[in-house]
Amino acid sequence: MAREDGDVIPVSIICHDLETLQVTWNPDPLARQNLSLDFRYGDHVLHSCPRYFLLGGFTSGCIFPSRAGLLEVTLRDGGGATVFSRRRPASVWLKPRPPWNVTFFWTLEAVTVSCPAHSYPGLDYEVQHRDPFDEDWQTTSEPQCNVTVGRLDPGRCYDFRVRAVPQDFYYGLEAQPSDWTSVTHWRGAAPAGDRTDGWAASCDSGHDSPRSSPLPLACGLAALLTLAMLLAMLWLRRVKDALLPCVPDPSGSFPGLFEKHHGNFQAWISDSQATALAKPEEGHDVILPRGKWAEPEDHPAPGELGSRALVSVGGATFRLDGSGYMTL
Structure with a gap:
């Protein structure tokens, strides 16, 4: 102003x-x-x-x-x-408006930047470039939009931008340069012997750049891996629950087996049978089948049940067969 x-x-x-x-x-x-x-x-x-x-x-x-x-x-x-x-x-x-349809053509150690000319004269075209190790832009200017930038490594990635600048003697000091074009990233095509094919190849902005860091990529991969492991663990838990249902706790069906007798089934059933004989009115009946191996009026002493005796304890009926018990 x-x-x-x-x-x-x-x-x-x-x-x-x-x-x-x-x-x-x-x-x-x-x-x-x-x-x-x-x-x-x-x-x-x-x-x-x-x-x-x-x-x-x-x-x-x-x-x-x-x-x-x-x-x-x-x-x-x-x-x-x-x-x-x-x-x-x-x-x-x-x-002026920024240059458009900008192209890049590589020779052995240089690149030529071209674009259509504006419809009016009196402009210079500035090309700025830098490699990943440059802190400042390097400027090359020509009165036509056909600017050659030399002393470049065709195997290295460079940043480029272009603008049109009104010449002071033509328009005066109040004229302004155009906005810069968007920064683009180019390098020469892969060399064949001592030559390149001339066409520029686009490259990533972080190529050969010491300013770039793999940390964001590594953090992202670690987060994805952690999420995948959590999902796998959840899926395996559901499969396990479906294939292996929970085993019921026997302490609910056989009171005293673990609390009093520490899992000793022989001691538990003998004690339960003695209690049942002492208190038949509580509903623990001793069933002794009649036959040639047991008299109707005989009642075995506690801890001395006869072979094939039937015992109903804790909601379950057991039959003594030899030296073991079988649930009926």
Whole structure:
């Protein structure tokens, strides 16, 4: 924003690619008023701004078409007083658009950067490059968009960006360079003997770069591996539960077996039988089958059950067969 005598407020003017004029200013909220803009080319009739920008509810800019000839721009406050005025060619405020369709062609130790030329003269084309070990950009400039950058290693990856710069003697000091193109990453094609095929090959931005770090990738892989292990453990647990159901606790069905007799089944059943004989009214019946091996009125003493005796204890019926018990 250049200021001259008579300017009340700073104003920025940009002529985008000789096609559109953009005039911007900072509104004064304390003044509580909008500024109005008028413009004309040559001696034509004044035109009011066709499109205003607003900031905080007040006008802060205007955009209108660019034309050949002398441009007059006037800003007025709410009372009609002039707060800014200029009368110059629109090209004085030129800002070209960034280069487009940029191509890269490699020779043995150099790359040639090319792009279509703008439709108007008086521009320089700057190519900046750096390898992964450079902290600063290296600049090469030519008046045509056919710039050769030398002393490069075709096997190394380089960053490139390009812009168009208005020449001072052609447009003046208020013209601005274009924005940079997006940074691209290129290297020469794989050499065949002492030559390359000439075409640039795209490469990753982190190639040969000491600034890059494998830590984020390693952390991501570790997280994925941990998640996979947790899912596998959960799946195996479900399979185990399905194939191996829980074994019921026998202490609920045989009270006293573990608490009193520490799992000694012979002692437990003998004690249970003695209790049943002493207290038949509690529902623990001793069933002695009649036959040639047992008399109806005989009752074996506790701990001396006869062969093939039936015993009902703890909700289960057992038969003594030889020296072992079988559940019925």
